Amino acid sequence: MAKLFEYQSKQILRKAGIATPKGGAVETAGEARAMATGIGGAVVVKAQVWTTSRAAKGLIRFADTSDEAADHAAALLAETATSGLVNRVLVEEKVGIEREFYIGLIIDDHARAPVLIFSGVGGSGIEEIAHQHPDQVVRHTIDIRTGLREFEARDICAQAGINGKLMLSLSALMLQFYEAARGAEARSAEINPLALTTKGDLLALDGRFTIDDYAVFRHPELGIDIAREFDRAPTQLERVAWNIEKGDYRGTFYFAQMDTDFHRGEKVIGFHGNGGGGAMINMDALLRHGFRIADFVDTSGNPPASKVYRAARLILSQQGIDGYFMGGSGVASQEQFNSARGLVKAFMDAQLNVPAVIRIGGNGEDQAIAILQRANGEFPAPVEAYGRDTTSDSCVGRLESLVSSYQSVDEIKPRPAQPAAEPYTFETITGGTITYDYAVCRTCETKACIDSCDPKILSLDGDVPKLNITREEAKRGGCTECLACEVECHFRGNRGGRITLPITGLV
């Protein structure tokens, strides 16, 4: 999910009509001074980071003068810069607080509905508030067809013991808050604290919004460049991975780097999960065997082979890993032969130079294992494949043994492009190009590309393969990028088929 910073969340709230303290986000100490001067009087300087308990960590500071605000901003910006976090601070007026409230909204997957949570007291988090003041916390499930209605908002206030004029202003704010969260397609949103100031105004002193990953593309105004919940700035590879994911919603591809400071020989593994929960079990097995993990990658939800291919290329691009391990739940419903072909093509193109152990259980398991085992010997490093009946620990044990005995090859080079003498080409949905070299195809006896093409979009035209749909249809998704025509051609045909799948930003 895509977390927004406080200053971004407050922009959404203001747009919905909810008041926030005077001020704004700045990137330099000089801008902080100017902002504080413009506000006039005491200000608060807040680091724009996703960590919780910022006050306790010294990431929120108060200043009586604009010079003091500039000093605090300089210190916070220096601190956040060294930790790799976003370089912004929020400078806002310091307000006198009469009373604090909490208001939040989450999408409750069980209820399949948004739930508004309100508390008549504030605190550092809703869990703490609920623990200390259980009678003050009101939960209200919202009917998405009607949205939050005025009488419901007033009832929420009444349940929290709030009546009179305050009830009217708070219930009006609740409606604005619901519309703000709904408009931004937030998975969760909160204002904490929502303050009643000594002047009698309701002000959102802090705000947090988390946007649904799959809604991000509808909200360019939010400026989210990567819809992932990182508590640090994304790495270059994570940006590359997000670019792949945001352009292809077939299945899911999650990529997070966990360790970037390692060298060959330090037992660091490139990890590739294929099914969330099961992936965790396999990671635990790696840790138990003394491995470190370079990344957490998960391709699941029946991704096309091309997505698995790109995931594998990213994992292998991490210099210094000693091995490659894929593991999932063992009973995945996705078509595992697609994952196997994606891996085989990635290992061929990158010329795999670390041992790989693949535990690939579930739908199409036997076929997937056969595809991987057949490819062993095609690259410098060995590949072993196992199914659900082999435990994660056994698979990791095999990886351990292969890593300790493998001598890596110096100067490995990616597989060179093969110019076709008589090319027949068409494009795929993610910008790939499929090429059949008719000069080679003519003498091919198996025509393996034809029968291995699952959507059956290839036919024989005389003695060469040709699309039986238009090129436009192939590009719109008629070609599912299963990669079978290249992989099967390589192992059963004349090697006249080749697919290039660009990965923007991968060096």
Ligand code: SF4
């Ligand atoms: S299997 Fe390969 S060489 Fe044979 S016809 Fe198909 S693309 Fe051409």
Ligand code: SF4
């Ligand atoms: S042409 Fe057919 S076999 Fe080749 S990648 Fe596309 S869908 Fe797969």
